[in-house]
Amino acid sequence: MTLLMEARDLRRHYPVGGGLFGRKGLVKAVDGVSFRLAAGRTLAIVGESGSGKSTIARMATVMEPPTGGELFIDGKPTANADATGRRNLRLAVQMVFQNPYGSLNPRKTVGSILMEPLAINKRGNRAEREAAARAMMAKVGLRQDQFGRYPHMFSGGQRQRIAIARALMLNPRVVVADEPVSALDVSIQAQVLNLMMDLQEELGLAYLFISHDLSVVRHIADEVLVLYLGRPVEQAAKADIFARPRHPYTQALLAATPSVDPAQRQRTTPVRGELPSPLNPPPGCAFASRCPHAQPRCTADMPALRQVGAALVACHFAETVG
Amino acid sequence: MSASTDTAVAVPSALRLFWRSFAENRGAVVGLAIMLLLIVVAALADVTAPHSPIEQFRDHFLTPPSWSPGGTSAFLLGTDDVGRDIFARLIYGARLSLVIGLSVVALSLGAGTVLGLTTAFAGGIVDTVIMRLMDILLVFPSLLLAIVIVAILGPSLTNAMIAVAIVALPNYTRLARASALSEMSRDYVTASRSAGASTLRLMFSAVLPNCTAPLIVQASLGFSSAILDAAALGFLGLGAQPPTPEWGTMLAGALQYYQRAWWVLTFPGVSILVTVLAFNLFGDGLRDALDPKLKR
Structure with missing residues (x-):
C-alpha cells in the first residue's frame, strides 16, 4: 500500500x-x-473544540507550515519547499469543509465552481473542463441540469456533494475532510458518508477525517487518533479503540456517545469541567484535572505515548484503567 | 425523473436574468429612466438647449419662468441676474455634473478598492501604514481637506474633482478592506487557494465579486456627494470658474436673489435633488439585482 501522507512529531x-x-x-x-x-x-x-483538529487540517493542506516536526506528502517533505513547490504539494491534498454554506462561492454557478480548479491549473480547454465537471457531477450524484445553478439553490447535503466534487476535480491523493457532515441532518449524513466511502473505493483516496462525532467515525474510519489539548492521547485501529478504549479520555468520549439501546449505555461518570487553557497547560497529564482515575503522579509527569497492547496510549495507568 | 428534464433546462442569458430581477424594483427603473434622460439631454446639449449657456440677454435680467406673470416663452425657466437662460444653463450643467460625479466616483472607487484589497491581503505593516494614512485623511473635515488640496493644486474644475476624489477615498478603502476581510475568512477562499489560485486571482475573482454590494451603494451615494462637494468648491471660487454653468456654482451665485427671484435658486436645486435621487434609486436596484442571495 502506498504511503500518501506521513507526519512525524508535528x-x-x-x-x-x-x-x-x-x-x-x-x-x-x-x-x-x-x-x-x-x-x-x-x-x-x-x-x-480547541484540541487542535483544525490546525492539523491546515498543516495537512499546506496552508500553514508546522513550527516543528516533519510532514511528507506522497513521500516529499513539505519543509523547505519554495512557493512553487508548496503550490504543487497543495494540489495533491484537497479539502472538504464543515459548513457547506460558506465553502461555495455564492456568485459562481456549480459548473464554474467545478471548472475553476482546472482553469487555475490550465488543464484542458474549456470544452474538456466542462466535460470533466459534468462527469464529476454524475459521480457525486448531481443532475446535469444543475450545472448552471447557483449554490443558494441547493440544500445542505447537495452543497456538500458539490464541495466534494470540487475537491476531487484535481485528482488529489489525499482529501482532508474537516467535520464534513456535522452541519447536516442525520439522514443526509449517512448519504454523504456513503458517497465519500464509494468515492474512496473507486479512486483509492486517502481521507484525513476530522470529527468530534464518534458514531460518524465508527462508520467511516480505519484508524482513530484521539487528540486532547494538541497532544495525541490514544491512537489505534478503529476496531481496537471502540472495543477497548484504554485512555480514560477515550473512555469518557465513548461513554458520552448517545445510544438507543439501554444495555449498550456505559455507566461512567461524565467528564466535568473544561479543557484547560492551552496558554498555561498543567505540568503533568493535560487530562489529569478531569480524569476520574488521576493519581498524584499524573499532575507531575507528562505521560509519553507508548505501545499498550494494539494501541498507542499516553497514560501512566493504561494497563490498569483499560 | 424523465430523460428530457435531465438534459439541460435552457438557462436564460445572464443579462436577461439581471434585467428581470432589476425590473422587479420599480424605483430602480424610474431612477434608470431619469439617468438615461439626463445622459441623453446632456450629451445632445448643443441641440436640446434653446440658447447658449453663457449668452447674456441684456433686456431680460431675472425674467420669471414662462408660465408666471412677466415670463416669456423664449426663456422657459426664466433668466438669472445677468440675463442668461436658466434652462440652457441647466442642460449644459447636467453635462458637467455627470462628468464630475462619474470621474470622482471612478477615481475614488477604483483606487479605494485596490487599496482596500491590498491592505486586506497584505496585512501587517502595509495594512497599518495605509489604514493610518486613511485615518489621517478622515481626521479633517471633508470640505476643509478639499480646500487645502485645491489650494495646493490650484483652482480649476479638474483639480476640484481630484480633491473631492481624495476626500472620498478613505470611505471606499475602509469599506473594501472590511468586506474583503470578512470574505477572506470564508472557506471558499481557502478552497480556491488550495486549488492553487494566485493572490491576484483570489483578490479579483473570489473576493472582489462578493464585496461589490456595499461598494455599489457607496458609489451611488458618493455620486451625489461628489456633485455637492464640487459645487461647494465652486461656491468658494475653487471649483468650476464662472461663467461655467455648473449646478452648484449656479446655486451659490443665486443665493442673494432668493427672495426676489425664487426660480434662480429653485431649478438648479431641484436638478441636483432629482439627479441624486435617480442615482440612489438606481444603485439600490443594482445592488439587489447583482446579489444572487436575494434572487428568488
Whole structure:
C-alpha cells in the first residue's frame, strides 16, 4: 500500500499577546502528532473544540507550515519547499469543509465552481473542463441540469456533494475532510458518508477525517487518533479503540456517545469541567484535572505515548484503567 | 425523473436574468429612466438647449419662468441676474455634473478598492501604514481637506474633482478592506487557494465579486456627494470658474436673489435633488439585482 501522507512529531505553536506591556505567551495548538496515511485508508482525528483538529487540517493542506516536526506528502517533505513547490504539494491534498454554506462561492454557478480548479491549473480547454465537471457531477450524484445553478439553490447535503466534487476535480491523493457532515441532518449524513466511502473505493483516496462525532467515525474510519489539548492521547485501529478504549479520555468520549439501546449505555461518570487553557497547560497529564482515575503522579509527569497492547496510549495507568 | 428534464433546462442569458430581477424594483427603473434622460439631454446639449449657456440677454435680467406673470416663452425657466437662460444653463450643467460625479466616483472607487484589497491581503505593516494614512485623511473635515488640496493644486474644475476624489477615498478603502476581510475568512477562499489560485486571482475573482454590494451603494451615494462637494468648491471660487454653468456654482451665485427671484435658486436645486435621487434609486436596484442571495 502506498504511503500518501506521513507526519512525524508535528508541532504548531502560536505566539499570542505581547502587545505593548503584556507578557508574550505561546499556544501549543498541536504538540507532537505523528501519523501515517495510506491510499484507500481513512484516519479519523477526534477531539473536542480547541484540541487542535483544525490546525492539523491546515498543516495537512499546506496552508500553514508546522513550527516543528516533519510532514511528507506522497513521500516529499513539505519543509523547505519554495512557493512553487508548496503550490504543487497543495494540489495533491484537497479539502472538504464543515459548513457547506460558506465553502461555495455564492456568485459562481456549480459548473464554474467545478471548472475553476482546472482553469487555475490550465488543464484542458474549456470544452474538456466542462466535460470533466459534468462527469464529476454524475459521480457525486448531481443532475446535469444543475450545472448552471447557483449554490443558494441547493440544500445542505447537495452543497456538500458539490464541495466534494470540487475537491476531487484535481485528482488529489489525499482529501482532508474537516467535520464534513456535522452541519447536516442525520439522514443526509449517512448519504454523504456513503458517497465519500464509494468515492474512496473507486479512486483509492486517502481521507484525513476530522470529527468530534464518534458514531460518524465508527462508520467511516480505519484508524482513530484521539487528540486532547494538541497532544495525541490514544491512537489505534478503529476496531481496537471502540472495543477497548484504554485512555480514560477515550473512555469518557465513548461513554458520552448517545445510544438507543439501554444495555449498550456505559455507566461512567461524565467528564466535568473544561479543557484547560492551552496558554498555561498543567505540568503533568493535560487530562489529569478531569480524569476520574488521576493519581498524584499524573499532575507531575507528562505521560509519553507508548505501545499498550494494539494501541498507542499516553497514560501512566493504561494497563490498569483499560 | 424523465430523460428530457435531465438534459439541460435552457438557462436564460445572464443579462436577461439581471434585467428581470432589476425590473422587479420599480424605483430602480424610474431612477434608470431619469439617468438615461439626463445622459441623453446632456450629451445632445448643443441641440436640446434653446440658447447658449453663457449668452447674456441684456433686456431680460431675472425674467420669471414662462408660465408666471412677466415670463416669456423664449426663456422657459426664466433668466438669472445677468440675463442668461436658466434652462440652457441647466442642460449644459447636467453635462458637467455627470462628468464630475462619474470621474470622482471612478477615481475614488477604483483606487479605494485596490487599496482596500491590498491592505486586506497584505496585512501587517502595509495594512497599518495605509489604514493610518486613511485615518489621517478622515481626521479633517471633508470640505476643509478639499480646500487645502485645491489650494495646493490650484483652482480649476479638474483639480476640484481630484480633491473631492481624495476626500472620498478613505470611505471606499475602509469599506473594501472590511468586506474583503470578512470574505477572506470564508472557506471558499481557502478552497480556491488550495486549488492553487494566485493572490491576484483570489483578490479579483473570489473576493472582489462578493464585496461589490456595499461598494455599489457607496458609489451611488458618493455620486451625489461628489456633485455637492464640487459645487461647494465652486461656491468658494475653487471649483468650476464662472461663467461655467455648473449646478452648484449656479446655486451659490443665486443665493442673494432668493427672495426676489425664487426660480434662480429653485431649478438648479431641484436638478441636483432629482439627479441624486435617480442615482440612489438606481444603485439600490443594482445592488439587489447583482446579489444572487436575494434572487428568488
